[in-house]
Amino acid sequence: MKKLSLFVLAIITALVLSACGSSSASTTEGKETVKVKIGVNGSDGIQWPILQEKAAKEGIEIELVEFADYTLPNNALAQGDIDLNAFQHLSFLSQYVKESGNDLIPIGSTMFAPLGVYSEKIKDISEIKEGDKIAIPDDPTNQARALRLLEAGKLITLADDFGLAGDPSQITENPLNLEIIPMVAQQTPRVLPDVTAAIINNGVAGQAGFSPGEDPIFKEAGDNESIYPYVNLIAARAEDKDNETFKRIVELYQEDDIKQAVAEDTKGGSSLVILTQEQLDETFSNLLK
Structure with a gap:
C-alpha cells in the first residue's frame, strides 16, 4: 500500500510539473500576454497582420475591432470598449474632442493618406x-x-x-x-x-x-508641415499617455517593415510619416484652439 501511495504521488507530481511547463511555454520571455484592442475602420491592410505578429513575439496580443463608419471608434475608445484606435488624422480627432469633451490624445503617427x-x-x-x-x-x-x-x-x-x-x-x-x-x-x-x-x-x-x-x-501634395493636421495617428485615452505597452505598439508600427507594407498595400498611395511626440502635441494643441 505504501508503494502504491508513493507511485500515485509520483504521477501527481509529474502532472503538476507538466502543467507548469505548458504555462511557461505560453508566455513570452516569462511575461504574461497583454491583450490590446485596437479600433480600426477597415482591417484588411497588410500592415495589421505584420504588426500583430511582431507584437505577439513581445507578449502583446492585438485584437482588431472593425467599425463601419468614422463616428464610432472614438466613442468606443472614450467608453473603454477598446484600448486604442487607428483610423483618423489629427484634425478629425481634435474636432471630436472639441465637440464631445472626451479626453482622447494622439500617442503616435502612422501614415499620410492624401485625398x-x-x-x-x-x-x-x-x-x-x-x-x-x-x-x-x-x-x-x-x-x-x-x-x-x-x-x-x-x-x-x-x-x-x-x-x-x-x-x-x-x-x-x-x-x-x-x-x-x-x-x-x-x-x-x-x-x-x-x-x-x-x-x-x-x-x-x-x-x-x-x-x-x-x-x-x-x-493632395504631402511634402511639408501643412500636412501635419492630416497625418493619421494612434489615439488613446489621456490617462494612458504613459502606457508602456501602447508606446511599444507605436514603435513597432513605425518600423521599416510596416513602412514597406503600407507603400505596397496602397501602391504608393500612402506613406508612413513619423512625427515626434512633441510635433504631435504641438499640432494637436493648435487644432484644439
Whole structure:
C-alpha cells in the first residue's frame, strides 16, 4: 500500500510539473500576454497582420475591432470598449474632442493618406466644366480638406478665414457653378456614375478597389508641415499617455517593415510619416484652439 501511495504521488507530481511547463511555454520571455484592442475602420491592410505578429513575439496580443463608419471608434475608445484606435488624422480627432469633451490624445503617427479626385468621365481635373457635380465627404474635417483640394485645383476660391473645418457656405467664388454634394465618405465611390468626379478618402478608395497611388486625376501634395493636421495617428485615452505597452505598439508600427507594407498595400498611395511626440502635441494643441 505504501508503494502504491508513493507511485500515485509520483504521477501527481509529474502532472503538476507538466502543467507548469505548458504555462511557461505560453508566455513570452516569462511575461504574461497583454491583450490590446485596437479600433480600426477597415482591417484588411497588410500592415495589421505584420504588426500583430511582431507584437505577439513581445507578449502583446492585438485584437482588431472593425467599425463601419468614422463616428464610432472614438466613442468606443472614450467608453473603454477598446484600448486604442487607428483610423483618423489629427484634425478629425481634435474636432471630436472639441465637440464631445472626451479626453482622447494622439500617442503616435502612422501614415499620410492624401485625398484624391476620382472620375469615370474625365481624365484630368482641367476637364471639369460648367455645372458639373462633385461629391465630397461630409464629415467636418474631410469636407474642409476636400474643398481645399478643389481650391488647389483652381476650381473654387474659399474665404480667408476658412480654417480646418470650413464648409461650402464659405466658398467665395465658384466660376463654373459647380454643384458640390457633401455625403457620407463611404458613399463617395458609389456615386461616381452619377457625378463628374468625387473626392474620396484614401482608405475608402482602396476598399472600393481603386489604387490611391495611380487612379486619382488630382490629389493632395504631402511634402511639408501643412500636412501635419492630416497625418493619421494612434489615439488613446489621456490617462494612458504613459502606457508602456501602447508606446511599444507605436514603435513597432513605425518600423521599416510596416513602412514597406503600407507603400505596397496602397501602391504608393500612402506613406508612413513619423512625427515626434512633441510635433504631435504641438499640432494637436493648435487644432484644439
